[in-house]
Amino acid sequence: METEEAAGDNGNRTDGDPVTPGRIREAASRLRKVAWRTPLIESDTLNSRVGARVLVKPECLQRTGSFKIRGAFNRLSLIPRSERKRGVVAFSSGNHAQGVAEAARRLGIPATIVMPADAPSLKLERTRRLGARVVLYDRNAESRELRAREIAEESGAILVPSFDDADVICGQGTVGLEIVEEAVRGEIPLSAVLFPIGGGGLAAGSAVAIKERSPATMIWGVEPEGWDDTARSLRLGKIVAASGKAGSLCDALMAFRPGRLTFPILHRYLEGGLVVNDAQVAEAVRFAFSELKLVVEPGGAVALAALLAGRLPMPCGNIAIVLSGGNIDPATAASILNEDQESVG
Amino acid sequence: METEEAAGDNGNRTDGDPVTPGRIREAASRLRKVAWRTPLIESDTLNSRVGARVLVKPECLQRTGSFKIRGAFNRLSLIPRSERKRGVVAFSSGNHAQGVAEAARRLGIPATIVMPADAPSLKLERTRRLGARVVLYDRNAESRELRAREIAEESGAILVPSFDDADVICGQGTVGLEIVEEAVRGEIPLSAVLFPIGGGGLAAGSAVAIKERSPATMIWGVEPEGWDDTARSLRLGKIVAASGKAGSLCDALMAFRPGRLTFPILHRYLEGGLVVNDAQVAEAVRFAFSELKLVVEPGGAVALAALLAGRLPMPCGNIAIVLSGGNIDPATAASILNEDQESVG
Numbered sequence: 165m166e167t168e169e170a171a172g173d174n175g176n177r178t179d180g181d182p183v184t185p186g187r188i189r190e191a192a193s194r195l196r197k198v199a200w201r202t203p204l205i206e207s208d209t210l211n212s213r214v215g216a217r218v219l220v221k222p223e224c225l226q227r228t229g230s231f232k233i234r235g236a237f238n239r240l241s242l243i244p245r246s247e248r249k250r251g252v253v254a255f256s257s258g259n260h261a262q263g264v265a266e267a268a269r270r271l272g273i274p275a276t277i278v279m280p281a282d283a284p285s286l287k288l289e290r291t292r293r294l295g296a297r298v299v300l301y302d303r304n305a306e307s308r309e310l311r312a313r314e315i316a317e318e319s320g321a322i323l324v325p326s327f328d329d330a331d332v333i334c335g336q337g338t339v340g341l342e343i344v345e346e347a348v349r350g351e352i353p354l355s356a357v358l359f360p361i362g363g364g365g366l367a368a369g370s371a372v373a374i375k376e377r378s379p380a381t382m383i384w385g386v387e388p389e390g391w392d393d394t395a396r397s398l399r400l401g402k403i404v405a406a407s408g409k410a411g412s413l414c415d416a417l418m419a420f421r422p423g424r425l426t427f428p429i430l431h432r433y434l435e436g437g438l439v440v441n442d443a444q445v446a447e448a449v450r451f452a453f454s455e456l457k458l459v460v461e462p463g464g465a466v467a468l469a470a471l472l473a474g475r476l477p478m479p480c481g482n483i484a485i486v487l488s489g490g491n492i493d494p495a496t497a498a499s500i501l502n503e504d505q506e507s508v509g
Numbered sequence: 510m511e512t513e514e515a516a517g518d519n520g521n522r523t524d525g526d527p528v529t530p531g532r533i534r535e536a537a538s539r540l541r542k543v544a545w546r547t548p549l550i551e552s553d554t555l556n557s558r559v560g561a562r563v564l565v566k567p568e569c570l571q572r573t574g575s576f577k578i579r580g581a582f583n584r585l586s587l588i589p590r591s592e593r594k595r596g597v598v599a600f601s602s603g604n605h606a607q608g609v610a611e612a613a614r615r616l617g618i619p620a621t622i623v624m625p626a627d628a629p630s631l632k633l634e635r636t637r638r639l640g641a642r643v644v645l646y647d648r649n650a651e652s653r654e655l656r657a658r659e660i661a662e663e664s665g666a667i668l669v670p671s672f673d674d675a676d677v678i679c680g681q682g683t684v685g686l687e688i689v690e691e692a693v694r695g696e697i698p699l700s701a702v703l704f705p706i707g708g709g710g711l712a713a714g715s716a717v718a719i720k721e722r723s724p725a726t727m728i729w730g731v732e733p734e735g736w737d738d739t740a741r742s743l744r745l746g747k748i749v750a751a752s753g754k755a756g757s758l759c760d761a762l763m764a765f766r767p768g769r770l771t772f773p774i775l776h777r778y779l780e781g782g783l784v785v786n787d788a789q790v791a792e793a794v795r796f797a798f799s800e801l802k803l804v805v806e807p808g809g810a811v812a813l814a815a816l817l818a819g820r821l822p823m824p825c826g827n828i829a830i831v832l833s834g835g836n837i838d839p840a841t842a843a844s845i846l847n848e849d850q851e852s853v854g
């Protein structure tokens with residue numbers, strides 16, 4: 165199994181602003197041989213549906229099936245070599261799990277992942293296949309965070325947060341960096357960029373990268389109904405939690421609140437939060453399938469759902485959206501695809 | 510509706526070799542603003558399954574959902590402006606139909622497409638949506654070629670063949686040109702490239718482009734069982750027809766024989782033909798879905814199927830495959846995805 169060198173040995177950062185364009189560029193250079201540079205793709209049908217030019221960043225095509233490898237590898241490669249034998253532990257419903265497992269495999273670090281027993285079976289299976297030890301917990305009875313902290317304390321493993329960590333945020337920010345680089349190179353001024361939001365790592369890091377090069381671009385976060393903690397927090401100007409009572413198709417976005425690190429960045433740079441319901445998400449998954457020929461998981465499709473449902477105020481100019489992941493069970497996908505047949509027939 | 514200028518006015522070519530690397534490069538420059546440059550993507554799972562590095566060219570992401578826009582636009586843009594009002598007519602099970610319809614729309618040319626009544630409904634609907642007049646025929650009772658010729662004679666419209674035309678072949682060859690350009694740029698010597706084969710336009714044009722830059726690369730064509738006319742013709746060194754009696758999942762590849770123009774090129778440049786059955790094709794469609802996060806129609810998945818089924822002799826080095834189209838009905842896709850569940854459960 166291959167192992168890779170860390171680009172630097174500064175494991176913990178306390179100096180100055182932890183999420184800067186410069187640090188996102190450093191992350192990009194660490195990720196050069198690990199994360200694929202996903203293209204920006206287009207669809208005539210999408211453009212005419214929205215009435216604007218839409219550039220789609222398909223992170224479902226990313227290694228491990230979501231953008232999460234970016235933050236995970238950036239974070240893990242910054243663990244000093246002397247500390248790597250301690251191992252890492254993470255909790256995740258599946259995409260961060262695979263990102264951490266793959267990053268750990270590449271760096272030769274043992275990984276333990278705490279996952280909900282009801283996570284999509286594809287995500288459980290893939291995480292194991294990447295060589296991680298998977299510990300299941302009951303989503304309704306236990307706190308996965310607590311379980312992960314226990315494991316960290318017992319074993320001495322290093323906890324890798326899924327979003328509230330500067331190096332994770334900088335890694336995810338390389339998605340936004342790639343978008344803005346392509347747009348600048350193609351002389352395509354971006355009026356708006358839409359990101360799915362769980363804990364906000366992707367949107368926060370990407371906003372920092374985009375705003376540096378293109379300050380006039382409006383950044384929006386999109387969340388599923390019942391899990392709109394970031395939209396509400398942005399409106400109130402302070403962190404509030406989601407009710408967390410509702411179920412959601414979007415297993416990847418069921419975060420209870422924005423992070424202590426992500427929220428101030430989101431508050432500074434985002435126009436606001438948009439909210440979509442399960443029916444709109446399912447329609448977006450079907451649209452991605454039929455029109456974009458892309459497999460997108462529900463949580464990965466919320467930005468597309470917001471556009472298709474007309475949630476973005478005054479869509480115009482050039483809009484970019486991120487399809488953040490594609491890890492959906494085939495049976496779930498088949499049932500979403502068939503739903504439309506049923507409602508038509 | 511936008512119209513575009515022809516790059517030249519030489520509608521019919523009789524001088525010298527009609528399919529040359531230079532003419533494929535001319536086609537590429539005509540297509541620069543029309544066909545998207547699809548990326549080469551990778552999957553760790555695919556690489557380890559095959560035991561070689563596999564670069565996937567997803568033409569399912571292409572405008573109209575398949576590579577066919579390339580040949581159609583190249584051909585139509587070479588119709589002299591004075592002749593365009595005559596209109597064009599084509600016969601196709603769906604992908605060439607959409608390619609011709611979209612190219613005609615862009616150039617302001619009226620288009621009539623003869624399609625089998627049992628073509629996938631998505632393909633029928635899309636062709637109409639692009640503004641073409643669709644004439645249905647009964648696959649079992651009539652010859653679509655005859656029907657198209659009748660329409661051409663009655664109306665004076667120009668017949669646009671789906672593969673046996675030099676300008677169509679040169680347009681499809683831009684797929685191979687892009688593959689070899691990327692490989693050369695990335696210093697990735699290609700040991701083999703696999704193409705789906707219906708009438709052979711894609712493989713023939715692409716082989717000419719690839720062999721010029723990379724003569725040692727082996728080119729293979731892949732066909733569905735029962736429709737292996739090219740594999741058999743290559744073995745016999747002369748054109749023989751498929752039995753055409755068997756059904757196939759691969760509606761896009763049910764061509765009875767290689768073309769008079771395509772066959773000599775295929776015979777010169779191809780190592781041979783590989784054959785896959787419906788079960789192998791269905792597995793490839795599922796693999797593309799789960800592992801590549803790409804929607805690929807059965808006919809578009811045969812090269813992947815050949816690799817996964819171990820049909821390629823001695824796979825090693827760097828192999829490129831083309832996923833040639835993604836126009837599959839959601840209900841058909843759902844049933845292919847569910848098949849696996851059933852066989853497991």
